[in-house]
Amino acid sequence: MMKKVGVAILGVGVVGGGTFQTLTEHREFYRQTQNVDIVVESVLDNNRARAMSIGVPEEILASSIAEVVTNPAVDIVVETIGGCGVAKDFILAALNEGKTVVTANKELISKHWHDLERAAKRNSCGLYFEASCVGGVPIIRTLLDGVQANRITHMMGIVNGTTNYILTQMTQSGAEYADALKEAQRLGYAEFDPTADVDGFDATYKLSILSSMAFHTKVPYTKIFREGIREVSSKDIAFGKELGYTLKLLAIGKNTEKGIEVRVHPTFIPSSHPLASVNDSYNAVFLTGDAVEDVMLYGRGAGSLPTSSAVVGDVIFAATHSDIKYSTFKNTATADPKTKFVTNFESAYYIRLLVEDKAGVLAKLTGIFAKYGVSIVEIAQKGEGENGRLPLIIFTHKTAENSVKNVVAKINASDLASVQSVIRVEA
């Protein structure tokens, strides 16, 4: 007889609604291809009218979380509410009743994974969160069961669709940040309050999850250097483009002898790099492992049905596997004291300046770079001057972040030049 598996969905908004649609429309398909009958047995949503409008039958609409988690027909609870409010309590309630949990909640997993996993282990339940990172792209499964033979040394990802849409607009049409943001808001790609996306918080949650898994040690999101895209100027994007670089908000993780280095910031990458052509709301993660070399996964980073593909993928995995794989490291609230984090990281830099047009100024400027051990690759004059000052772009060799900060402070304190922008460059 075919195995029957009951699912409850908590929250049928964008992702939960897509999950309901995918599960119901594909029920017969999963019976045929996965040999399992997956049935939505229960839905919980404050907005009962909305739930019914997307086709949820009234008789499976629950009126409390207790009703959902004590329902013996429910084997798997899908959490698509989001945030760190009731979502956490609901997941813990489900796990404590012995239900396996599938969640799309990056903020919750990044902040409370250890609590949730402890509860899951105690109750011998599964805890799945493929949908928390990079939408429909199976990056979590790949880290667990695809590239697990490797020591992952590098990870670079475009993991936020909103900012990638905005930067793509700025790159392709030369729009300024404020206008591109407005357009993203109009299209529903950006929230009314865009802070979580444009200031890079969303990307740090995802990088925390992905780098913890890739490097087999807890990487709290609070350890991640974070700089958003609010200050990005279309001028720098255009200059970079001319010089062969594309600007992306990258989530970068490195695991080297010096320790773990994790950062989210606007980054120039060579326009020939596979990540450079990941545009609009597409996302991608580029991994380097000691056996596999480079691997990239690319796809929709958000959206109702693409994200439901990841949620339902987890539901099917849980329904068809009895083994449960938890994190591959001691999952605690804070980082392992033995894990070293690199804060004064090294990067190459793009620095745009307005420089006094006088004899000897350039020698003095390059003297400041030399003093702090920052070596220059290229100096280019680009764009229009201002107030008699010349526009200059300097690319540096790989150098320590703190050295560049010192150079910038020294220049700005001088009457030689003023620094207009500083953008990190990755090869």
Added chain:
Amino acid sequence: MMKKVGVAILGVGVVGGGTFQTLTEHREFYRQTQNVDIVVESVLDNNRARAMSIGVPEEILASSIAEVVTNPAVDIVVETIGGCGVAKDFILAALNEGKTVVTANKELISKHWHDLERAAKRNSCGLYFEASCVGGVPIIRTLLDGVQANRITHMMGIVNGTTNYILTQMTQSGAEYADALKEAQRLGYAEFDPTADVDGFDATYKLSILSSMAFHTKVPYTKIFREGIREVSSKDIAFGKELGYTLKLLAIGKNTEKGIEVRVHPTFIPSSHPLASVNDSYNAVFLTGDAVEDVMLYGRGAGSLPTSSAVVGDVIFAATHSDIKYSTFKNTATADPKTKFVTNFESAYYIRLLVEDKAGVLAKLTGIFAKYGVSIVEIAQKGEGENGRLPLIIFTHKTAENSVKNVVAKINASDLASVQSVIRVEA
């Protein structure tokens, strides 16, 4: 106590040697991250001296397959011999002794998957073959446990590193096929007899495996339309490039209402398509599913260590999961009689002609296209004429393959023009 798992490796050439290296160098790493102690207990290779030269201890060198498969310390047998000779017998011997098998053998899986799977099921053993397709890229795991929530409708892959290297050379340096092949042979990217790669056989084996999994029905490699790259001219590559197209040897699978359509042939794709920038020996598979939309996986399609990443990934999966997932359809030697295969498929076409330079010829030519219902998108004059004939390139709308064949035959039988090349175009 930590679980101990014994592995045997059959054949320590390029992939088997990489597997031995990856397993031995990472043993402590897997103990820490996967909570399993994976030990190479046995190696079988005709060339004992070669095996010892890569560090295989003499005491684990077996002298017969019987010695390997009856060794109680061996739980998993890795087959990295290749081909359909002894590899099949050895795998069956291992399965019949209750050993789980991990293989990198695309030809064997594409031709004898049903036999091997039947033996695996009968003995309750696992049969894993991630390394058979696209080297280190976890495409098999993704189809099984990543995008399984989707009906996959389209698949396009660059799945052969040799031909992609040759076509990249022809594209970037304008080299002719024969010279690019010689260079690939010199670098070890192509065999002395390059038939399996350049005539597209290798790609059909992989497409057979991938499309069977994606479409949940047996797609024998013999059902795949196949055209290799021997006849590709650098002239067409250059003209395509000017017109915004890049030439790749694509493995294409479609699952539509009309049936299943599978083909391997040189294909023009828009240069902005993510597959167009997959160069040299890199491979990639681009999937479209009804929930996830587009997903692409990219990485090294071959090579010792990259492929070992897939082999060892399977070994770890087998060592840490007790559930076994077989094919998601009735796996038989031949196609399910209910499966319809589309042979007269539709495509857009690039057709290069040499045309008589006389009044009225163009009208007569376009008349032939119209007669067979082939509608023209664009006509461009490109390149040098020959013997007083003008060079012309015609792009068609999507049309049936047979109609284009009729047009070409009719033109070549006329004294109006001669067809120099016909290349299919995918959007």
